Amino acid sequence: MTFFNDFTKELIESGILLFLVIVLRIIIAKGVRSFANTTHIIEHRTNLVIKYIHLFITILALIILIIIWGFEAQDIVIALTSVATVAGVAMFAQWSILSNITSGIILFFSFPFKIGDVIRIHDKDFPIEAEIEDIGAFHIALKTNDGEMIIYPNNLLFQKGISILKTHYDNKEFVD
Structure with missing residues (x-):
């Protein structure tokens, strides 16, 4: 007691x-x-x-x-x-892990693009044009027109120029 x-x-x-x-x-x-x-x-x-x-x-x-x-x-x-x-x-x-986590938080609050957007990453050596499949804490998952899955680190998204091209609709016909 x-x-x-x-x-x-x-x-x-x-x-x-x-x-x-x-x-x-x-x-x-x-x-x-x-x-x-x-x-x-x-x-x-x-x-x-x-x-x-x-x-x-x-x-x-x-x-x-x-x-x-x-x-x-x-x-x-x-x-x-x-x-x-x-x-x-x-x-x-492990600076890249911390950098990717910080970039993931910034992406969450600034929200420049969303899942389903088609983006072009302006990389001189390896340009990418793909649809965003998933956005995680460490990386973003992209799918090209050829069906190739690309895992791209979040911190590199802030180092490269990015263009948001369009929203992906699978070219479906819409009927009223």
């Missing part, structure tokens, strides 16, 4: 933080879904962005929780510096 008596303040603050994290996650998820509905963004991309935002909120809440429970600032700085150093070395080795 002495634990509850000794740490009442920390337990109350932790409970309030947990409540705020849950409420913030719900509000942000509803906001992103509302944005996605008004801009007609597909559900898969919406869920990815919500997952990234929830991860950020969780990390921030853990840092606040560490501060609430009274760890020394110097110990926190040393631990965060060590983690940042290891993560920095790992991310430097």
Whole structure:
């Protein structure tokens, strides 16, 4: 019972933080879904962005929780510096993954094209004209007129010029 008596303040603050994290996650998820509905963004991309935002909120809440429970600032700085150093070395080795994730988030919010659009990627060495089949967190799936599937990294979409040619309708006849 002495634990509850000794740490009442920390337990109350932790409970309030947990409540705020849950409420913030719900509000942000509803906001992103509302944005996605008004801009007609597909559900898969919406869920990815919500997952990234929830991860950020969780990390921030853990840092606040560490501060609430009274760890020394110097110990926190040393631990965060060590983690940042290891993560920095790992991310430097995997910069393209981080770049593709960031590009995927930018594509979600700027939304220059959608699934079904036919695009031309202006690459001097390897020009591509294809229909967008899927847009993921790391890459975009394209299908050429020949039926060839091309997986194109998101970060390269920002390095090359892109033209949106038309929306694909499979040349079907429409009857009233």
